Structure formats: C-alpha cells, structure tokens
Amino acid sequence: MTQTGMRRVKRAGGFGAAALATVLGGGLLTAPPATASTENFIQFTSDALYFVDTCYEWQGPEGIEKKNYCHNAKAVGTTWKANFPEGATGATVKVTFAGYTGGPPKTVTVDDADKNHCYQLKGTWLNYADVLRVNC
Template sequence: MAVCGAAALGVTLAGTMVPTASANPDNYIGFRNDSGYFVDTCYAWKGPAGIESKNYCHWARTVGTKWQAHFPEEATGVTVTVNFTGSHSEPVYIDNADSSHCYQITGVWPNGHLLKVQC
C-alpha cells in the first residue's frame, strides 16, 4: 500500500513540474489566394489574459498572393475570420498551436471557398 501511495505522489509531483504548453513562434497559419476576391484575414489569438492585444488583420490580399501569421509564443490557438470582400466570411477555428496550418482560398463571386491544404 505504501508503494502505491508513493507512486501516486510521484506522479502528482511530476505532473506539477510539467511546463504549460506554448506555441513555437515558427508555427504559422498560411493562406494562398487563388480566388476572384480580395481577402481579409483577422486573427483572434487564444491563450492567457492579455493575448488579445496581439490580435490583428491582414487587409485586402489580392489574387495570387500568399501570407502568413505566426503564432505568438503564448498562444494556445486562434480563431481566424476569413472575409471574402463584398460576399461572405468564414471562420477558422484552430486549437492546436503546435504545428503550422495552411489554407487555399478558391472560387469566384458569389462562391468563395476555403480549403485546408498541406503546408
């Protein structure tokens, strides 16, 4: 019984020493605009209090362009609003800041699409 208690205490103590997860700033969300739209992407970072101060947008990205948003180090995820200018918006929910995520934007008015692709 004492061995089991010691093992449980060891697991509990080990669990308290594990650092909290944080994003690698080399990880990013990438977009490629192959659509007939100007596209805005706005980033609402998820993480500790105060991370909302790092929110920002990329405005009016044209056809044929590529761009990236790098995860802030303390981010745990992000909600990206992809706005097909003059048409509609699509949200992207990412709860894994431990890797990069890439998207291709396709279509012409009124049918713009957002496709997840390999980075």
C-alpha cells in the same frame, strides 16, 4: 524472512507504487496547455477571385488579445502567414472575401498552436468562397 517482515515489504512496495502513481498522475494533471513557438504559423494561399482579409484573434493568457491584427486586401495568387505570438494556445481567424454575397465571413479555429496550419482559399465572384485545410 518472517511473516511480519514479508508484510512490511509488501506494504512498503504498495506505498512506493502509490507515491509513484501520485507523482506521475499529478504531473499529468498539472501540465500546462501546449503553447505556440513563435516559429509556428497559420498560412493562407489565395486562389479566390476576391480580395481577402484575414483577422487573427489569439487565444491564450490575459493580454494576448493585444497582439490581434489583420492582413488586408490579399489578391489571388498571394500567400501570407501569421506567426503565433509567444504564449498563444490557439487562434480564431475571420476570413472575409470582398464582394462575397453567399453569407457571413468564414471562420477558421485553431486549437493546437504547437504546429503549423495551412489553408487554401477558393472562390469565384459573388456566390462561392471556401477555406480548405491543406498540408504545409
């Protein structure tokens, strides 16, 4: 092969690699954020000596806030869950312990809606309440 022919092969290979990198890189840059399957959930189990409210504020596309809701007055020994609505990318959950005097309600922030999240609630009357992340 002549020297001119070799340069053309090298140049074509370089263009091919650049095109491949652009396609792959562009795909990575334009990938949508992970959204929840409606089978994924946030679950709470109460071992707290309080009645507990959990209020869910879903993150995601415009309109997802219409799917916000609360579970109210859950007692010790109760387990409950909230499934991620379709299209949700995360959630902020406000956990309120009725009668707790140790500060504001607890907040749980979930940024990865593509898996299940489980929490155990602990607390004794008036001065102790906590939200602990546990394995599902």
